[in-house]
Amino acid sequence: MKYNHKFRRTVISSVVATALLGGVSASAFAEVKFGALYPLSGGLALLGEESYRGLELAVEQINANGGVQGETVVLEIGDAVDNNQAIGEARRLISREDVKAIFGTFASSRSIAASQVAEMSKVPYFELGAVADDVTERGLSYVFRTNPTAYHMAETIIDMLVDGIAPELGVDPTELRIGIIHEDSNYGSSVAKHQRAFAEEKGLNIVMEEHYPASSVDMSSIVLSLQDKDVDVVLQTSYQDDSVLFLRQANERDYRPKAIIGGGGGYSMTPTAEAVGHDVIDGVYDADFTQYNINPEFAPGIEDFVASYEEKYNESPRSGHSLINYTGALGLLRAIDAGSGFSADEIKEAVLAMDVPVGETAAGIGLKIGENNQNERASMMGMQWQDGELVTVYPEEASVADMRTSQ
Amino acid sequence: MELIFSLIVNGLMLGSLYAMVSVGLTLIFGITKVINFAHGEFMMIGMMLTYIITTYLGIHPYLTLVFIVPLLFVLGILVQKYLIEPLRNSDEHVQIFATVGLSIAMINLVLMIAGSDNFNTPSSGMRHTLDLGLATVLTGQVVIMLCSIFMVGGLHLFLTRTQMGRAIRATAQNRNAAQLMGINVSRINMVTFGIGIACVGIAAVLLSPLYPVNAQTGQSFVLIAFVIVVMGGLGSITGAFFAALIIGLVDSFTGFYLGSSLKGVAVFGIFLMILIFRPSGLFGKARKLAHVS
Numbered sequence: 001m002k003y004n005h006k007f008r009r010t011v012i013s014s015v016v017a018t019a020l021l022g023g024v025s026a027s028a029f030a031e032v033k034f035g036a037l038y039p040l041s042g043g044l045a046l047l048g049e050e051s052y053r054g055l056e057l058a059v060e061q062i063n064a065n066g067g068v069q070g071e072t073v074v075l076e077i078g079d080a081v082d083n084n085q086a087i088g089e090a091r092r093l094i095s096r097e098d099v100k101a102i103f104g105t106f107a108s109s110r111s112i113a114a115s116q117v118a119e120m121s122k123v124p125y126f127e128l129g130a131v132a133d134d135v136t137e138r139g140l141s142y143v144f145r146t147n148p149t150a151y152h153m154a155e156t157i158i159d160m161l162v163d164g165i166a167p168e169l170g171v172d173p174t175e176l177r178i179g180i181i182h183e184d185s186n187y188g189s190s191v192a193k194h195q196r197a198f199a200e201e202k203g204l205n206i207v208m209e210e211h212y213p214a215s216s217v218d219m220s221s222i223v224l225s226l227q228d229k230d231v232d233v234v235l236q237t238s239y240q241d242d243s244v245l246f247l248r249q250a251n252e253r254d255y256r257p258k259a260i261i262g263g264g265g266g267y268s269m270t271p272t273a274e275a276v277g278h279d280v281i282d283g284v285y286d287a288d289f290t291q292y293n294i295n296p297e298f299a300p301g302i303e304d305f306v307a308s309y310e311e312k313y314n315e316s317p318r319s320g321h322s323l324i325n326y327t328g329a330l331g332l333l334r335a336i337d338a339g340s341g342f343s344a345d346e347i348k349e350a351v352l353a354m355d356v357p358v359g360e361t362a363a364g365i366g367l368k369i370g371e372n373n374q375n376e377r378a379s380m381m382g383m384q385w386q387d388g389e390l391v392t393v394y395p396e397e398a399s400v401a402d403m404r405t406s407q
Numbered sequence: 408m409e410l411i412f413s414l415i416v417n418g419l420m421l422g423s424l425y426a427m428v429s430v431g432l433t434l435i436f437g438i439t440k441v442i443n444f445a446h447g448e449f450m451m452i453g454m455m456l457t458y459i460i461t462t463y464l465g466i467h468p469y470l471t472l473v474f475i476v477p478l479l480f481v482l483g484i485l486v487q488k489y490l491i492e493p494l495r496n497s498d499e500h501v502q503i504f505a506t507v508g509l510s511i512a513m514i515n516l517v518l519m520i521a522g523s524d525n526f527n528t529p530s531s532g533m534r535h536t537l538d539l540g541l542a543t544v545l546t547g548q549v550v551i552m553l554c555s556i557f558m559v560g561g562l563h564l565f566l567t568r569t570q571m572g573r574a575i576r577a578t579a580q581n582r583n584a585a586q587l588m589g590i591n592v593s594r595i596n597m598v599t600f601g602i603g604i605a606c607v608g609i610a611a612v613l614l615s616p617l618y619p620v621n622a623q624t625g626q627s628f629v630l631i632a633f634v635i636v637v638m639g640g641l642g643s644i645t646g647a648f649f650a651a652l653i654i655g656l657v658d659s660f661t662g663f664y665l666g667s668s669l670k671g672v673a674v675f676g677i678f679l680m681i682l683i684f685r686p687s688g689l690f691g692k693a694r695k696l697a698h699v700s
Binding site for chain 2: 042043184219222228241252
């Protein structure tokens with residue numbers, strides 16, 4: 001009886017599977033399937049979904065203009081709730097859905113896990129939003145990244161300090177006493193490592209470096225250390241909670257450095273500014289993906305992007321993640337469109353031929369796959385909180401406002 | 408001098424905050440013998456409710472105590488009655504997994520309803536800085552400090568001076584003997600669990616104006632709370648209070664002199680030392696009968 005049962009189940013499931021497979025290959029005519037792998041539920045869902053929206057808008061735009069190589073792009077969604085599921089979903093997309101490439105992923109750890117699977121199955125993996133170095137530094141040949149990374153974040157922060165903030169303050173940058181504080185996961189540590197390297201290159205004076213767990217509930221000892229060491233410029237790489245905590249506690253202890261420059265995540269978000277108070281965060285600098293208060297001449301297409309975003313989702317973009325995903329996806333899809341087929345090597349060849357100069361995409365960045373399959377024309381933007389808004393102030397050609405220093 | 412004073416004040420403020428969170432945990436731990444891994448999540452729920460009630464009704468966050476404390480008391484009773492009590496006779500590990508499961512379920516429930524956003528209860532004047540001359544503190548921190556002293560004192564009086572308190576202590580000392588004396592042990596356990604959760608409800612309300620809350624907030628506080636509970640001696644409320652102050656001071660001083668990255672090393676180093684050299688905790692008496700149940 002038992003065996004009979006099992007046998008029947010096997011027969012039924014294989015019949016169903018065959019039917020499904022048949023269905024897939026029939027509908028695949030004139031359609032090309034790509035995977036979209038993002039954390040769409042769980043703790044990272046908010047920005048994961050925001051990132052996905054960028055990809056979705058890019059695909060819609062491409063389809064409206066005739067698709068890629070004459071075929072309509074269909075996105076098959078995978079939900080990367082955690083690293084294990086990212087791997088599972090990548091496998092499903094590749095083997096069951098037969099996608100030609102995967103786009104993703106927002107979270108670095110998910111990206112690192114899932115791209116490994118894609119590499120082994122020889123399916124191109126396009127990272128549009130994760131910043132950790134390791135995504136592209138593992139020597140994989142089918143994993144590409146279009147967005148700026150931890151390296152670029154540190155580069156923008158140090159450049160903005162040396163070329164923008166120090167002249168504005170009227171001091172020689174080497175005279176400033178710099179303190180680096182960062183949360184202690186891979187993200188904060190790798191940004192800090194690059195900050196140190198760039199700072200040494202420019203001969204800057206780092207007087208303090210400290211890291212802390214992102215879940216810290218008290219940072220008053222860090223503030224006391226910064227005060228004790230007379231730090232003029234604080235560089236913090238952080239998530240949201242720790243950004244709020246630091247800015248609040250610094251303010252409450254009346255610690256007023258000449259400049260605070262935040263990196264990414266926490267510092268760019270309006271809820272952070274609201275939690276800290278707009279009067280407190282006013283004047284604080286930030287380096288991150290391109291945000292929306294940017295010179296549209298430097299970021300052609302950004303206004304159209306915002307318009308179609310608002311039309312589709314009935315709200316304004318919630319962060320720059322959608323824009324950076326959109327920019328990368330659009331460039332890649334156009335490149336694939338110019339290619340000659342959908343095999344891994346044909347896609348790779350097409351993508352390597354992509355060549356978009358800086359200042360000609362909606363995010364202002366250029367697109368050109370270079371060493372380690374990383375976009376060598378990516379960069380982050382320097383911004384400052386001014387009167388309740390995060391405005392782009394660096395580089396000059398992207399800026400919409402002058403830097404303000406409280407001297 | 409000013410610096411040392413600042414560090415001491417910071418340490419004590421942080422310590423009393425930890426004390427508030429730990430008191431309920433040590434009560435539940437010591438008396439029902441249940442390791443409540445969902446303790447932090449009850450706090451998170453309390454903070455979420457404080458946020459919701461405060462923003463919708465526009466009242467001062469402290470007024471939400473009137474709703475939240477009874478609500479969490481009842482919630483605690485229900486959890487004890489329908490989750491822990493049925494597992495009374497199973498292996499201890501099963502109870503641990505039940506509370507771990509409860510914690511995961513609560514976090515994900517909140518994620519499902521509210522997403523992973525941070526919610527900020529209006530600070531309502533509680534982030535106002537008070538200048539003590541040598542150091543500055545926030546009004547909210549002073550309130551937490553005072554309330555933690557009242558809470559510990561109040562619980563101590565309740566446990567030593569009332570009939571119910573005596574019954575609770577009797578149950579903690581020897582469950583079977585207490586039962587033979589006519590004490591309804593499962594009712595005592597429910598009340599204790601309820602009180603423990605209500606305590607963390609008070610902590611949640613008082614913390615809300617100072618800290619943003621998200622689904623993961625409970626996790627940041629509860630690990631330290633476990634260290635404090637063990638350090639103070641399982642079930643010792645005054646022990647937990649002083650242990651919390653010590654941990655607060657260690658946190659503050661190591662954070663400044665050794666760096667924030669080494670805070671954890673210092674705190675958990677002390678924790679390991681205590682487990683090795685004084686497993687009954689700094690203030691706990693080795694109650695031999697406590698484990699007869």
